[in-house]
Amino acid sequence: MLLTIVFYIAVTVEAMTAALAAGRRQMDWFGVCMLACVTALGGGTARDVLLGHYPLTWVENPYLLILVCGAAMATIAIARVVDRLRWPFLVLDGLGLVALTIIGCNIGIEMGLHPVIVIVAGMLTGIVGGILRDILCNDVPLVFSGELYATVSIVTGAIYLLGRHLGFESDLLIIAAFAVGFPLRLLSIIYKWSMPKFVYEKDWR
Numbered sequence: 001m002l003l004t005i006v007f008y009i010a011v012t013v014e015a016m017t018a019a020l021a022a023g024r025r026q027m028d029w030f031g032v033c034m035l036a037c038v039t040a041l042g043g044g045t046a047r048d049v050l051l052g053h054y055p056l057t058w059v060e061n062p063y064l065l066i067l068v069c070g071a072a073m074a075t076i077a078i079a080r081v082v083d084r085l086r087w088p089f090l091v092l093d094g095l096g097l098v099a100l101t102i103i104g105c106n107i108g109i110e111m112g113l114h115p116v117i118v119i120v121a122g123m124l125t126g127i128v129g130g131i132l133r134d135i136l137c138n139d140v141p142l143v144f145s146g147e148l149y150a151t152v153s154i155v156t157g158a159i160y161l162l163g164r165h166l167g168f169e170s171d172l173l174i175i176a177a178f179a180v181g182f183p184l185r186l187l188s189i190i191y192k193w194s195m196p197k198f199v200y201e202k203d204w205r
Contacts, residue, residue: 045058046124105160
C-alpha cells in the first residue's frame with residue numbers, strides 16, 4: 001500500500017515537473033501532456049518493452065494517463081506557484097525515484113531474471129523518464145551530467161534485492177530501502193555530490 005501511494009505521488013510530481021519544462025520551451029498543450037506522459041511513464045514503459053513484460057503499466061491501468069495529463073494541465077494553471085516549490089518537488093522526486101526503483105525490481109524478480117537484470121530493471125524504471133524528457137527538450141540528460149541519480153537507484157535496488165534474498169519481511173525491506181536511498185539522494189543535492197566526469201578536449205580533426 002505504501003509503495004502504491006508513493007508511486008502515484010511520484011507519477012504526479014514527474015508529470016508536473018515535465019509540464020514546467022514544456023512551458024519553458026513554449027510547447028502547446030498537447031506537447032505539455034505528451035512530455036508529461038513520457039516523463040512520468042517512460043521508465044516503466046522502457047522496462048516493460050525491453051524485458052517483454054506485458055501489458056504495459058499504463059495499458060493495464062489507463063487511469064494513469066488521465067492522472068498524468070490532469071496533473072500536467074493543472075500545472076499550466078498554477079505554474080507560478082509550482083515553480084516556487086523547488087525543494088518540496090525535489091523531496092517528492094527523491095521518494096519517487098526510490099519507489100519506482102523498487103517497483104522495477106519487483107517486476108524483474110517476478111519474471112525470475114538474473115539479479116543484475118533485476119537491478120537494471122529498477123534503474124530503468126527510475127531514470128529513463130527523466131532521460132527522455134531531457135532529450136525531447138534538447139538538453140543533456142541530467143543523469144549523465146554527474147548527479148547521483150542513477151547511482152542512488154542502483155544502490156537502492158541492490159539493497160532491496162539483497163534483502164529479498166536474505167528473506168526479510170516485505171514492508172520492513174521497503175522501509176529499509178527508503179531509509180538508505182532517499183537520504184542519499186537528498187544529501188547528494190544538498191552537498192552537490194556527483195560522479196567523476198570524463199573530460200576530453202583534444203581535437204582529432
